[in-house]
Amino acid sequence: AQTVTQSQPEMSVQEAETVTLSCTYDTSESDYYLFWYKQPPSRQMILVIRQEAYKQQNATENRFSVNFQKAAKSFSLKISDSQLGDAAMYFCAYKHGSSNTGKLIFGQGTTLQVKP
Amino acid sequence: DTAVSQTPKYLVTQMGNDKSIKCEQNLGHDTMYWYKQDSKKFLKIMFSYNNKELIINETVPNRFSPKSPDKAHLNLHINSLELGDSAVYFCASSQGAGGPTQYFGPGTRLTVL
Numbered sequence: 001a002q003t004v005t006q007s008q009p010e011m012s013v014q015e016a017e018t019v020t021l022s023c024t025y026d027t028s029e030s031d032y033y034l035f036w037y038k039q040p041p042s043r044q045m046i047l048v049i050r051q052e053a054y055k056q057q058n059a060t061e062n063r064f065s066v067n068f069q070k071a072a073k074s075f076s077l078k079i080s081d082s083q084l085g086d087a088a089m090y091f092c093a094y095k096h097g098s099s100n101t102g103k104l105i106f107g108q109g110t111t112l113q114v115k116p
Numbered sequence: 117d118t119a120v121s122q123t124p125k126y127l128v129t130q131m132g133n134d135k136s137i138k139c140e141q142n143l144g145h146d147t148m149y150w151y152k153q154d155s156k157k158f159l160k161i162m163f164s165y166n167n168k169e170l171i172i173n174e175t176v177p178n179r180f181s182p183k184s185p186d187k188a189h190l191n192l193h194i195n196s197l198e199l200g201d202s203a204v205y206f207c208a209s210s211q212g213a214g215g216p217t218q219y220f221g222p223g224t225r226l227t228v229l
Contacts, residue, residue, distance in 0.1 A: 033216050043204060045220035101172045102147050102213035106159040
């Protein structure tokens with residue numbers, strides 16, 4: 001069974017600095033997607049970034065980028081120029097690529113604090 | 117325009133009651149989901165529907181019964197509520213179960229007293 005692990009329950013970063021959130025996963029599949037979702041205090045689940053396993057290039061969305069290491073099954077999120085609005089809980093998630101169920105498997109989450 | 121909406125956003129009720137949560141999406145997606153986020157913030161899928169047909173039931177007690185009247189709606193009915201049902205319930209949708217991205221509703225915080 002696939003699993004997703006986030007080993008950092010909490011992280012903090014100074015405003016304007018860079019922070020990296022870690023995620024590892026376990027799967028025997030070769031076709032899958034990985035995601036980072038952000039959950040601010042409003043509790044809305046917001047998609048931050050998506051990575052297709054078949055793509056070697058790391059995904060980037062403005063200040064957010066990932067370091068996807070397929071062999072190591074590692075998928076970290078880097079937030080550059082951190083802003084106060086980045087403070088939230090971040091979830092790493094996995095989905096089998098050709099899933100006929102669409103099931104997302106989530107990690108435990110990392111709470112990010114941004115200090116002014 | 118809200119893409120995935122849920123009602124109500126908050127629900128407080130007594131043990132033993134029956135309650136429903138409604139979900140609607142206007143994205144034209146054909147697959148919808150219910151996820152449960154427990155008190156430790158852990159998210160887990162409960163149900164998945166594709167074209168109004170159930171495709172996942174993740175060992176959820178049969179007190180929980182999803183109903184999909186059409187592709188744009190997926191409701192969750194809970195019978196005989198228990199204290200352990202207190203959680204945040206999220207609805208989500210995607211284009212096909214194989215669709216790469218799921219879009220989430222705002223969540224419904226259910227509190228059982």
